[in-house]
Amino acid sequence: MPDGVLFRAVRLVDPASGHDGVTDVLVRDETIADVGSGLAASGAEVVEEDGLVLAPGLVDLHAHLREPGFEHKETIETGSRAAAAGGYTAVCAMPNTDPVTDNAAVVSEVRTLADKAGLCDVVPAGAITRGQRGETLADIGEMVEGGVRLFTDDGNCVGSSRVMRLALEYAKAFDAIICQHAQDEELTRGWQAHEGHYSALLGLAGAPAEAEEIVVARDLALARLTGGRLHVTHVSSSRSVELIAAAKAAGVRVTADVTPHHLVLLDEDLVGFDTNFRINPPLRPVEHRDALRAGLASGAIDAVATDHAPHAPEEKQREFDQAPAGTTGLETALAAILTHLVEPGVIDLAAAVDRLSVRPAAILGLGEHGGPVAPGRPANLVAFDPAAEWVVGERPVRSMATNSAFTGRALRGAVRYTMLRGAFTVRAGEPQA
Amino acid sequence: MIKHLLSIDQLSRDDVERILDTAESFREVGTRVIKKVPALRGRTIVNLFYENSTRTRFSFELAAKRLSADVLNFSTGGSSVSKGESLKDTALTMQAMGADAIVIRHSSSGAPATLSKWVTASVVNAGDGTHEHPTQALLDLFTIREHFPTLDGLHVGIVGDVRHSRVARSLTLALPKMGAGVTLAGPPTLLPPEAEGWGAALSYDLEAVLPKLDVCYMLRVQQERQGAQFFPSVREYSRLFGLSRDRVEMLPEHALVMHPGPMNRGVEIASDVADLPRAVITDQVANGIAVRMSLLYLILGGDGSRPAVAGETGARDA
Numbered sequence: 001m002p003d004g005v006l007f008r009a010v011r012l013v014d015p016a017s018g019h020d021g022v023t024d025v026l027v028r029d030e031t032i033a034d035v036g037s038g039l040a041a042s043g044a045e046v047v048e049e050d051g052l053v054l055a056p057g058l059v060d061l062h063a064h065l066r067e068p069g070f071e072h073k074e075t076i077e078t079g080s081r082a083a084a085a086g087g088y089t090a091v092c093a094m095p096n097t098d099p100v101t102d103n104a105a106v107v108s109e110v111r112t113l114a115d116k117a118g119l120c121d122v123v124p125a126g127a128i129t130r131g132q133r134g135e136t137l138a139d140i141g142e143m144v145e146g147g148v149r150l151f152t153d154d155g156n157c158v159g160s161s162r163v164m165r166l167a168l169e170y171a172k173a174f175d176a177i178i179c180q181h182a183q184d185e186e187l188t189r190g191w192q193a194h195e196g197h198y199s200a201l202l203g204l205a206g207a208p209a210e211a212e213e214i215v216v217a218r219d220l221a222l223a224r225l226t227g228g229r230l231h232v233t234h235v236s237s238s239r240s241v242e243l244i245a246a247a248k249a250a251g252v253r254v255t256a257d258v259t260p261h262h263l264v265l266l267d268e269d270l271v272g273f274d275t276n277f278r279i280n281p282p283l284r285p286v287e288h289r290d291a292l293r294a295g296l297a298s299g300a301i302d303a304v305a306t307d308h309a310p311h312a313p314e315e316k317q318r319e320f321d322q323a324p325a326g327t328t329g330l331e332t333a334l335a336a337i338l339t340h341l342v343e344p345g346v347i348d349l350a351a352a353v354d355r356l357s358v359r360p361a362a363i364l365g366l367g368e369h370g371g372p373v374a375p376g377r378p379a380n381l382v383a384f385d386p387a388a389e390w391v392v393g394e395r396p397v398r399s400m401a402t403n404s405a406f407t408g409r410a411l412r413g414a415v416r417y418t419m420l421r422g423a424f425t426v427r428a429g430e431p432q433a
Numbered sequence: 434m435i436k437h438l439l440s441i442d443q444l445s446r447d448d449v450e451r452i453l454d455t456a457e458s459f460r461e462v463g464t465r466v467i468k469k470v471p472a473l474r475g476r477t478i479v480n481l482f483y484e485n486s487t488r489t490r491f492s493f494e495l496a497a498k499r500l501s502a503d504v505l506n507f508s509t510g511g512s513s514v515s516k517g518e519s520l521k522d523t524a525l526t527m528q529a530m531g532a533d534a535i536v537i538r539h540s541s542s543g544a545p546a547t548l549s550k551w552v553t554a555s556v557v558n559a560g561d562g563t564h565e566h567p568t569q570a571l572l573d574l575f576t577i578r579e580h581f582p583t584l585d586g587l588h589v590g591i592v593g594d595v596r597h598s599r600v601a602r603s604l605t606l607a608l609p610k611m612g613a614g615v616t617l618a619g620p621p622t623l624l625p626p627e628a629e630g631w632g633a634a635l636s637y638d639l640e641a642v643l644p645k646l647d648v649c650y651m652l653r654v655q656q657e658r659q660g661a662q663f664f665p666s667v668r669e670y671s672r673l674f675g676l677s678r679d680r681v682e683m684l685p686e687h688a689l690v691m692h693p694g695p696m697n698r699g700v701e702i703a704s705d706v707a708d709l710p711r712a713v714i715t716d717q718v719a720n721g722i723a724v725r726m727s728l729l730y731l732i733l734g735g736d737g738s739r740p741a742v743a744g745e746t747g748a749r750d751a
């Protein structure tokens with residue numbers, strides 16, 4: 001039995017310490033033992049592969065793990081395995097389960113199941129309102145005691161200005177985050193696609209980008225009013241980016257994330273009615289996509305979050321308007337960002353690691369994740385080959401679901417090792433256990 | 434020729450002309466005592482109708498029967514669909530029964546395109562949600578062509594709920610392809626601004642448009658839209674955008690009046706206007722059979738190397 005792991009001659013990209021260069025990293029037990037050149041293996045397992053990049057493990061602010069209640073789509077175990085396969089060491093699990101995660105008991109159940117799987121740290125998000133009905137506040141304080149940091153009615157928008165104000169205000173007691181799925185319900189009733197050229201051509205009911213911007217503008221005003229912490233998830237509109245950037249400049253406490261699919265895919269992909277492109281919020285035209293890319297680069301948008309939304313095959317193999325919205329994302333996020341943002345030079349590799357790991361870890365207050373990769377720190381790491389090309393759908397999928405909007409696309413960047421507190425959850429590309 | 438007909442968008446001008454030219458010869462079959470040719474003998478055509486539609490289903494059924502195909506009619510009431518069977522499983526069942534073509538009407542936009550990925554049979558879109566109704570557009574072009582030497586340079590007005598109309602969408606995409614101009618007229622809530630990108634003009638003033646038209650194409654007012662407040666009342670709609678006796682006089686003398694049916698007499702079209710000689714609404718129905726015969730023949734029988742069977746030799750066999 002080797003004693004520890006030595007990553008030899010890897011490119012360590014660790015924004016938290018500012019390190020970006022070739023070095024060795026030695027892990028013993030659960031922690032980083034040493035970082036530097038020419039470290040002796042002294043009994044440790046040696047990992048040495050050409051071109052390997054080592055970074056703090058990725059952190060996802062937004063994944064649907066579906067358990068409890070929708071185990072035919074995904075379980076915490078399969079979702080954790082998908083997360084590990086994608087290089088994640090921590091994932092924030094969305095509360096739109098059945099029952100809804102709106103009380104401490106469900107929080108505790110999710111944590112227990114995640115610990116049992118042991119493949120990834122799963123941080124449950126709590127609902128803002130009871131049953132995610134948008135009417136009365138859920139047990140926010142009790143859920144905070146259970147370890148919840150981020151609250152969201154994701155899947156639904158908190159439509160009531162009064163409820164949103166109260167949530168932002170109340171959560172201040174715990175420095176908790178109120179995370180909004182920004183979408184005006186009335187303007188998007190029955191929607192199937194971004195309202196524009198392609199929705200008109202395809203006869204799909206449209207959701208205008210303004211339906212998001214209206215709610216973002218209102219919530220930013222409420223965050224200013226209350227001093228509460230607002231997080232806008234899966235930003236999809238160019239003008240939302242502008243609004244958030246301006247609010248940040250004015251000192252409003254707001255953070256935001258964007259998904260890989262909104263950074264890469266477009267509404268024109270809906271031609272052909274493939275239900276994998278039925279996504280909420282909808283894929284939009286190139287001017288929105290480019291603004292999201294610029295917003296991620298500038299820091300107006302803090303993080304990349306997957307919005308991993310697994311569905312069973314029979315649910316997606318339906319008529320377009322009858323299929324549930326969402327794409328899987330945990331296993332493709334890193335490669336999508338490397339291929340479509342880092343390679344073309346929109347952001348550099350250090351910025352990619354920052355948006356995929358450092359910042360989301362900071363937003364969630366996960367001190368063990370996001371680096372720095374330094375002696376004494378927990379060994380939560382990912383090692384990937386940025387040049388390895390693969391086609392989505394042609395290699396084993398670890399999620400229970402295969403509804404990836406990237407299916408059939410070639411991406412570059414393959415996770416080779418994921419390590420959670422010193423133990424491999426992925427080794428040489430293979431998930432462990 | 435094409436394998437599926439999912440949208441007008443997929444057809445070239447040559448494709449459209451081939452379908453219409455072939456339909457000319459099939460139209461004659463409908464005037465015979467024995468209205469049948471053996472062109473598709475032994476082939477199986479399934480009419481898969483998820484929405485009620487008497488006229489479109491009858492038209493496809495007659496078209497297939499006049500071509501001597503075996504026809505299965507599948508409608509959702511009392512079928513396996515009402516027992517919860519998915520579109521995919523229904524399609525695979527039809528496939529297993531040897532369907533060569535599946536004609537599908539569905540309330541979901543894109544259902545024919547989705548179906549075409551699951552079966553090897555040809556798929557014909559007989560109207561999908563608010564997307565397209567390509568055979569309606571083809572029969573409309575055919576009907577217009579009967580009255581004008583060419584479609585090139587004609588100006589067609591399409592009046593009413595363009596936004597939610599699959600008929601309007603297919604026709605709006607088809608006409609510029611054939612060299613005709615299109616103006617869409619109606620209240621702004623029912624006109625898609627995006628249509629300007631397809632080469633159509635928009636107008637909120639019907640009376641300003643009428644004198645310029647060669648064809649005035651009236652759309653059915655879908656009563657359920659009123660509940661969503663796209664317009665204040667049917668009465669106001671009719672006053673502003675209905676083709677009244679007075680308004681029909683604003684059209685040039687040669688201009689045709691068309692309607693895809695079923696009509697709401699007294700709402701979008703005055704009853705006596707619908708019965709004028711220039712209103713070619715029943716011609717549209719008759720032509721629908723010939724155009725659908727042509728389409729089914731070209732998709733299933735015609736490899737493009739033989740001249741249109743339509744006629745004489747096949748007919749005598751029958």
